[in-house]
Amino acid sequence: MGTRGSKLALTQTGTVADALRATGVEVEIVKVTTPGDKSMAPIATIGVGVFTSALREALLRGDVDVIVHSYKDLPTAPEPGITLAAVPPREDPRDALIARDGLTLGELPPGSTVGTGAARRTAQLRALGLGLEIVPIRGNIDTRMRKVTDGELDAVVLARAGLARVGLVEAITETLDPIQMLPAPAQGALAVECRSADVDIEQLLASTVDDEGTRVAVTAERALLAALEAGCSAPVGALAEIVEDLDADGKVVERISLRGTAAVDGENGAVDMVRASALADKDQAAQLGKDLAAELLDLGAGALSGPAQ
Numbered sequence: 001m002g003t004r005g006s007k008l009a010l011t012q013t014g015t016v017a018d019a020l021r022a023t024g025v026e027v028e029i030v031k032v033t034t035p036g037d038k039s040m041a042p043i044a045t046i047g048v049g050v051f052t053s054a055l056r057e058a059l060l061r062g063d064v065d066v067i068v069h070s071y072k073d074l075p076t077a078p079e080p081g082i083t084l085a086a087v088p089p090r091e092d093p094r095d096a097l098i099a100r101d102g103l104t105l106g107e108l109p110p111g112s113t114v115g116t117g118a119a120r121r122t123a124q125l126r127a128l129g130l131g132l133e134i135v136p137i138r139g140n141i142d143t144r145m146r147k148v149t150d151g152e153l154d155a156v157v158l159a160r161a162g163l164a165r166v167g168l169v170e171a172i173t174e175t176l177d178p179i180q181m182l183p184a185p186a187q188g189a190l191a192v193e194c195r196s197a198d199v200d201i202e203q204l205l206a207s208t209v210d211d212e213g214t215r216v217a218v219t220a221e222r223a224l225l226a227a228l229e230a231g232c233s234a235p236v237g238a239l240a241e242i243v244e245d246l247d248a249d250g251k252v253v254e255r256i257s258l259r260g261t262a263a264v265d266g267e268n269g270a271v272d273m274v275r276a277s278a279l280a281d282k283d284q285a286a287q288l289g290k291d292l293a294a295e296l297l298d299l300g301a302g303a304l305s306g307p308a309q
């Protein structure tokens with residue numbers, strides 16, 4: 001298995017490796033350095049896929065047989081020769097605030113500095129109208145957290161899943177309600193890939209680590225993102241959840257609920273977010289994502305630029 005060398009990547013790959021080892025498969029873990037690890041330039045200038053393409057090259061060369069990504073870091077276009085073999089059970093997909101003195105978002109006074117490198121988080125924070133000063137930051141989880149512990153920033157926003165995977169949930173001062181902050185499409189989920197020709201490995205991964213509910217949810221969120229990318233370059237948030245609903249006969253059925261948001265340019269440079277939500281049958285996940293994207297575009301999504309994370 002190939003992995004990036006960051007603590008988060010090693011933990012994520014380790015989870016999948018452990019699941020495989022539990023079935024008696026021997027696994028060796030190989031570190032692959034990506035240009036995204038070497039450069040500290042803002043992600044917006046080095047492009048989507050900086051963390052994933054070197055891993056995929058190592059896979060296609062045959063250096064490794066399985067790679068694990070944070071699903072939200074994957075470009076939406078499929079990669080020829082590579083198959084998404086499994087989507088393991090998702091971690092909590094929500095974003096988390098780490099603020100000084102245990103503060104919550106609502107307790108941060110106007111003018112407080114909040115660090116994030118994601119256009120999606122920036123747009124949603126600004127749309128709350130709390131008078132926060134958003135500071136662009138990069139780096140691994142520890143580096144970002146240290147900006148708060150060192151007093152350089154009042155707060156940072158990070159994915160709860162990443163913090164949980166590296167054992168830092170205790171540092172969280174508030175887990176943000178998706179009503180305020182919709183996560184990135186596929187946040188908290190992993191994508192396990194192998195070469196398309198390796199049918200045996202694909203089946204092994206599908207039977208040991210794949211989670212159907214996560215796959216359905218992530219399919220809807222990514223379909224929304226892909227449809228919006230085609231029509232706009234706005235920061236996008238999306239969250240799908242499996243919910244219980246009643247069918248026409250009053251029988252309980254599982255359906256998929258999807259919420260989506262994208263930024264629009266407001267008056268005088270103000271940022272606003274359009275939001276929409278919808279419900280569909282579980283086998284309609286991709287169509288649900290497309291339909292909700294169309295609704296967001298009708299509402300005016302698409303005026304701002306920046307990566308979705």
Ligand SMILES: NCc1[nH]cc(CCC(=O)O)c1CC(=O)O
Pocket residue numbers: 070071072073157158159160161162163186187188189309
């Ligand atoms: N943007 C980088 C990135 N890619 C995946 C995670 C965390 C794990 C996840 O979201 O699945 C993070 C850090 C973050 O956004 O805080």
